[in-house]
């Protein structure tokens with residue numbers, strides 16, 4: 613494995629996680645890729661106004677023509693359902709979190725993100741991932757709703773939530789924002805959710821070439837630029853099976869029906885569309901399990917070709933019963 617190698621610490625002895633028994637102690641929704649269990653860690657459903665703002669091309673008429681989106685991915689009125697969640701998994705002996713949501717108590721201009729009080733960390737612990745146990749946090753990109761739980765407030769200061777974890781982003785992503793003339797809300801997001809990781813020496817920048825970058829056994833970062841210049845998706849491989857966590861290169865299944873539908877916050881809309889078309893073409897009619905970072909339940913599925921575009925064939929999560 614060339615490129616990035618996670619730096620292990622000697623802090624493992626202090627952990628409180630259970631030894632793996634093959635059956636994770638969890639009631640969280642999860643999927644299996646080979647012998648890797650991928651848990652969805654729910655944060656919050658985003659309000660109905662999110663869809664028309666985020667994906668302005670997904671008008672009610674456009675959504676109405678895609679009856680397969682209802683009832684799970686759109687309501688009867690044609691309003692898209694959009695969620696915020698993370699994915700947690702164990703791969704190669706590492707406990708991994710992909711994206712960290714919006715976070716609690718953050719001051720944000722968007723009311724849907726402002727000053728949340730969710731049980732996210734409890735849900736993460738219930739899935740078997742107490743914060744101290746996390747080894748690796750992968751950030752698909754540096755937007756507010758993907759970096760929030762990087763930190764939590766303790767004694768008036770924002771401190772890393774996962775102090776034993778390396779946090780990885782693509783080098784392109786970090787360097788883009790370093791050279792970007794950020795407005796004050798974005799600077800605030802960096803101050804409360806990114807700078808504390810850098811100050812603590814917990815952030816690693818990874819070079820992600822076109823073919824992807826392996827960061828752990830079974831985990832590969834895939835460059836998916838457009839939404840942001842250094843955006844990455846995460847490919848999971850185990851025993852001949854594969855999965856892909858989208859990040860924000862695809863926000864919603866409606867973009868399978870029309871990959872030209874972009875998000876209002878795509879930094880390069882044309883590149884974002886090209887990325888989506890290439891990715892969907894590579895995924896179509898394969899067995900790869902696609903897990904959407906903003907897809908509401910059932911959240912995951914397989915991409916199938918339909919006429920000239922695509923659809924998502926849902927793969928519902930399993931909820932494992934907590935062992936007694």
Ligand SMILES: [Zn+2]
Nearest residue numbers: 755757758860
């Ligand atoms: Zn997002």
